[in-house]
Amino acid sequence: MAKLTLNQLVNEMKIYKNFISFEGIDFSGKTTQIQMLLNRLSYHQIKPVLVREPGGTTISEKIRHILLSTDYSEMNERTELFLYEAARAQLVHQKIIPLLEKGEYVIADRFYDSTTAYQGYGRGLDLKVVEVINLFATAGLQPYLTFFIDIAPDQAEERQQSNRHEKDRLEKGGLDFFTHIRRGFLEISKREPERFLVIQGDRPALEISEEIWITIKSHWKIKDTQ
Ligand SMILES: Nc1ncnc2c1ncn2[C@@H]1O[C@H](COP(=O)(O)OP(=O)(O)O)[C@@H](O)[C@H]1O
Ligand SMILES: [Mg+2]
DSSP, X not given: OOOOOHHHHOSSOEEOTTEEEEEOSTTSSHHHHHHHHHHHHHXXXXXXXXXXXXXXXXXXXXHHHHHHOGGGXXXXXXXXXXXXXXXXXXXXXXXXXXXXXXXXXXXXXXXXXXXXXXXXXXXXXXXXXHHHHHHHHHTTEEOSEEEEEEOOHHHHHHHHHHHTOOOOTTGGGOHHHHHHHHHHHHHHHHHOTTTEEEEEOSSOHHHHHHHHHHHHHHHHTOOOOO
């Protein structure tokens, strides 16, 4: 049997300027930063659609429930990979691509880089396999820019404890797990430094949001209004 190449799986990478994502370990401040960015954009009459992973469609939200529930501690890491990819495939094809084709802006709270970091570097699944399945699920859709908000795992743990937040199945992974994941994100940034931007997350939220805003303004050609 002939070998299947990546090119046969995906005809071409699809990049839309209006599509960006946020990445980082849990409690790094992704949701906080996305909300601050949405506020800034709304002053400029830009109202992106926000999607979260896993989730964002009826099917994907059901899969999210299975993935995050602490009832399923027996879950095999390969099952976990396929469930994330199944949720993503549905979100990409049902929602994200149709919105981008209409010219809407879309912001993703996590996208396939999380699978590379969590299931690849975190769980230790073969990185090449993860890359191929990521490509297959997304049909080559790639964020135009990704903001990786970087904080140390012990700092994330402190934030979690001060919030008294109940941990989901993935969050229960422990410090070692999150150290591998963080390394994974940093590796991605080395491979794709222009798309995957490392943002120092151990600073006041306003300062971080200012840095993100400067980048967004220049890429989306947003003019400051007085
Ligand atoms: N820059 C920051 N400095 C200190 N605490 C922060 C900062 N950004 C967010 N937080 C707090 O950390 C917690 C996790 O933030 P959140 O935005 O929900 O992270 P994520 O979406 O990455 O899990 C929240 O309690 C939030 O208020
Ligand atoms: Mg969040």
